[in-house]
Amino acid sequence: MINLKDVNKSFKVKGTTFEACKNINLSVEAGDVYGIVGYSGAGKSTLVRLINALEKPTSGQVVVKGKVINELDGKELRQIRKDIAMIFQSFNLLSSKTVYDNVAIPLLLNNTPKEEIKAKVMAMLEFVGLSDKQNVYPQNLSGGQKQRVGIARALATNPSILLCDEPTSALDPKTTDSILRLLRKVNQELNVTIILITHQINIISKICNKVAVMAEGEIIENGTVKEIFAHPKQQLTKDFINLVVDDFIPDTIFAKAMQEQGPARIYKLRVLNGNVCDTFVPDLRKQFKLELKTLSMSVMEMQGSILTSVGILAKGDAEELARFDSYLYAHYEVKEVTA
Ligand SMILES: Nc1ncnc2c1ncn2[C@@H]1O[C@H](COP(=O)(O)OP(=O)(O)OP(=O)(O)O)[C@@H](O)[C@H]1O
């Protein structure tokens, strides 16, 4: 659907060159909800602006549906742009126009017949749950409702790609969840491929199937959300994921475990599997002649998979502990060991 090949984008500011995107290679498949996460200034917005040809790469190719869009202009470029819609953090609604008229804008620009516009706008407002707000002005809507209008407007022309630049950053957590549910519906019911930019990793775990982590203009790590969350490789990715995966062992429990006499270790592990709450430590007890205690456990769901964080105290014979250690490292993501 979208392929970026060796894409670079630099800006010249007062004689000096600034590289906003460096050696970007990214492949987005039809049906993906592809998250791009990174701190402010990482180059995320520049990257999406390359995808809808608002910016041209300094070098490399941006291929959308088989067409190298950075080499297109005129009619062909306008054609492909109609297929790529966008929503923004600040909603970008026209304050002087009603909800209905805001959603109608792209259709008017396309010279769509009036009756068709009406049917489409009403269908889109129904889809986003705002049928009763058609005559309201943006200043009388909540943030979540404004973003719903933004989504209705973006989808009015039946695009196959929706670019979302920080779509929930101005919203509270509950409204954020409702907008994410709506975006999932857009992806699943309307078959729209989504690229979602955010600096909040929890958004990624909620709706994306793939993720790319950006830092200083580069994609430092990318893959499926399941794989990246269970086995992050780069430090920045780990830092992001630590914000959402709860590996915390409460201080008093940790301190008590530290007082154990003899060879003992405290492990923090992550297990990507089915629900292992009941079975994980009991199964380990069957395999190792060690005293094993569960110190903490937290569970999160991600793309239908369960990611469990477990804190374990293992105590016993030094040799058996070493065998246990190798086993854990071979089978799970061991986050931390305290001997
Ligand atoms: N038109 C431009 N001219 C000069 N520099 C630019 C331009 N657009 C972006 N940049 C620079 O490129 C870098 C990346 O900007 P970009 O907006 O892509 O970051 P971002 O990851 O979207 O950040 P944020 O999370 O704050 O939105 C920034 O240092 C920015 O100043």
Ligand SMILES: [Mg+2]
């Ligand atoms: Mg940005």
